Amino acid sequence: MMNLLLLLCFISYSGSSTKAVSGIKGGNVTLSCGSEDREIVEIRLYSRSEIIRVCEKKNCSGRVFKEGSCDVVIKDLIYSDAGKYFLRVYYNNNQTEVERQILEYHLHIHVNLTVRKGEELVFDDLPREADTVERCKGTVCTEIWRRGRGLLNERLTDSNGRLVIREFNSSDAGIYRVLNSIGGELVTTNVTESEGNDLNRTDDTEPHSAWVWIVAPLALMALIILIKITRQHLNRNKQPDSMK
Incomplete structure (x- = not known):
């Protein structure tokens, strides 16, 4: 009990504020603490139902990590990330006492789906x-x-x-x-x-396209040969009888 009273003497509660933040599913969102100029001792992040581990290393493998002195970034947002968060920031004041600031966030997520x-x-x-x-x-x-x-x-x-x-x-x-x-x-x-992508539609354009690529060159070649033969025949008819 005495230890608890001593702890309360060094920790003062500075009040809370609420911030609305929003992000897109699959994107990132930043819970800004706004205390970059203070000497941060510790940060703790909570949701309504659990304590959320915040990675404080430079190369974090998790989705939640600290950026700067006390900002928290949540990356690769999913549906279940939406909701209320509480960030407790502990920092030293000029009198070397530890103060605590509680920030409250409401995270709203936007999703675009094409079906x-x-x-x-x-x-x-x-x-x-x-x-x-x-x-x-x-x-x-x-x-x-x-x-x-x-x-x-x-x-x-x-x-x-x-x-x-x-x-x-x-x-x-x-x-x-x-x-x-x-x-x-x-x-x-x-x-x-999704427009023009009906699952019930039978799409047979590929076989038709294949036949076009096969038949078209043959038809063109036949037309060229026919024109050549016709020209030769006409030229032969124009020659004088002695040349014939």
């Missing part, structure tokens, strides 16, 4: 904070999944948080939003249909 008709539309693992998934067309949004209620679409399947819409068609295109329990956007996915 062919008849294929599966797959939404990767949903964030832990996901409460609702809805599809929006214009200003009208319809729920297709809700935590605790399950699936609200007959062509939708749920495999441990991995949502799949079977046999994609044009009506499935639109904006899909993953929301938390208070309506905050975690993931926004823009789904479009």
Whole structure:
């Protein structure tokens, strides 16, 4: 107990701030601490459900690493990265005491998907904070999944948080939003249909192209020979009878 009281005497809480950050799936995002001019002692990153290991070496193999004195970079973003993060930054002040600053971030991820008709539309693992998934067309949004209620679409399947819409068609295109329990956007996915790539279409252009490459040169050669023979015949008819 005495050790805890002594520790509290040297650590002061400087308050918290909230920052909204966004990134694209597969890209990188930086959680900026804004404390580059301070002597940083330690940083710790948390989500709502776990402590996140931050690599502090120059050549990091993991997806989460420190940049500069206390910025944190998350690379190769995936669906489940979206949500709330807390960054604790410990630094020395002018009186050699250790101060703690807590920064709060809300990470929103954008995704662009192009799907062919008849294929599966797959939404990767949903964030832990996901409460609702809805599809929006214009200003009208319809729920297709809700935590605790399950699936609200007959062509939708749920495999441990991995949502799949079977046999994609044009009506499935639109904006899909993953929301938390208070309506905050975690993931926004823009789904479009791939044009001119229908799986049900029979494409037989390659055999036709092969026949064209074979027949065309032969036809051209025959035409050249025919023209040559015709010219020889005409020239022979123009010669005088003595020359004939």
